Amino acid sequence: MKVIGLTGGIASGKSTVSALLKEYGFAVVDADVASRTAVAKGTDGLKEVEKVFGEEAVINGEMNRPYVGQLIFNDIEKREALNRIIHPRVRDIMEYEKQQALKSGRHVIMDIPLLFENHLEYTVDEVWVVYVDEESQLERLMKRNNLSYDAAAARIHSQLSIEEKKKRAHIIIDNSGNLSELEQQVKKVVEQFFERNQKK
Numbered sequence: 001m002k003v004i005g006l007t008g009g010i011a012s013g014k015s016t017v018s019a020l021l022k023e024y025g026f027a028v029v030d031a032d033v034a035s036r037t038a039v040a041k042g043t044d045g046l047k048e049v050e051k052v053f054g055e056e057a058v059i060n061g062e063m064n065r066p067y068v069g070q071l072i073f074n075d076i077e078k079r080e081a082l083n084r085i086i087h088p089r090v091r092d093i094m095e096y097e098k099q100q101a102l103k104s105g106r107h108v109i110m111d112i113p114l115l116f117e118n119h120l121e122y123t124v125d126e127v128w129v130v131y132v133d134e135e136s137q138l139e140r141l142m143k144r145n146n147l148s149y150d151a152a153a154a155r156i157h158s159q160l161s162i163e164e165k166k167k168r169a170h171i172i173i174d175n176s177g178n179l180s181e182l183e184q185q186v187k188k189v190v191e192q193f194f195e196r197n198q199k200k
């Protein structure tokens with residue numbers, strides 16, 4: 001069974017691609033989901049967040065995501081402080097989920113937005129990058145998260161550029177076009193993947 005790292009810039013379309021890959025039978029382990037579990041209600045992770053970022057960082061027993069987001073995407077030190085709390089926990093959760101998925105005999109997609117930033121490319125067999133041109137990325141992010149131009153740009157610039165991620169990919173899925181173009185590309189990538197892996 002293979003482990004594939006799926007990455008790309010913020011709002012490039014990783015979740016959209018993951019949903020398509022599930023239909024082809026891949027198991028998907030999602031870092032954004034794991035990062036919510038890491039600071040869910042009542043966890044030590046959430047207590048740490050409150051200790052470091054103050055009581056405004058928690059609302060109704062849950063992490064105040066808009067507040068924390070606004071703090072960390074504009075300040076690298078705060079971002080690193082949050083990463084130090086959440087990332088080790090995310091890694092443990094994802095490792096467990098990966099092992100469970102492998103036991104079920106399925107190829108696994110590890111959907112990790114910060115795969116290159118956190119040097120995790122060596123933990124997977126191959127890396128697929130969901131690419132989108134920078135203009136569409138900004139537009140889709142502003143629309144999806146209801147963000148201003150500046151807030152969306154800050155989120156994009158908190159990551160390695162999408163052009164650099166594209167250069168480091170084994171496989172590129174270009175999501176600059178419409179959804180039906182994306183579906184066709186994913187189909188092709190999956191067919192080629194199964195061809196490569198049956199030959200071995």
Ligand SMILES: CC(C)(COP(=O)(O)OP(=O)(O)OC[C@H]1O[C@@H](n2cnc3c(N)ncnc32)[C@H](O)[C@@H]1O)[C@@H](O)C(=O)NCCC(=O)NCCS
Nearest residue numbers: 009010031032035065068069079083086090113114158159
């Ligand atoms: C800052 C937080 C509270 C904002 O929450 P929000 O609901 O608005 O966004 P969400 O979690 O859905 O993340 C959306 C995207 O933002 C990007 N992003 C999130 N955190 C980071 C980060 N620390 N550095 C760079 N990009 C990030 C990723 O591309 C992610 O897919 C949240 O993203 C968070 O807890 N981040 C720290 C954990 C993390 O690094 N997650 C990314 C994958 S492990």
Ligand SMILES: Nc1ncnc2c1ncn2[C@@H]1O[C@H](COP(=O)(O)OP(=O)(O)OP(=O)(O)O)[C@@H](O)[C@H]1O
Nearest residue numbers: 010011012013014015016113140144177178179182
């Ligand atoms: N080809 C497309 N055309 C138009 N909109 C798209 C296309 N692909 C995805 N989108 C939309 O763009 C937004 C970002 O896509 P998606 O949520 O899949 O990205 P993501 O990489 O998982 O984002 P993040 O890592 O930030 O959570 C979503 O609102 C999605 O519906």
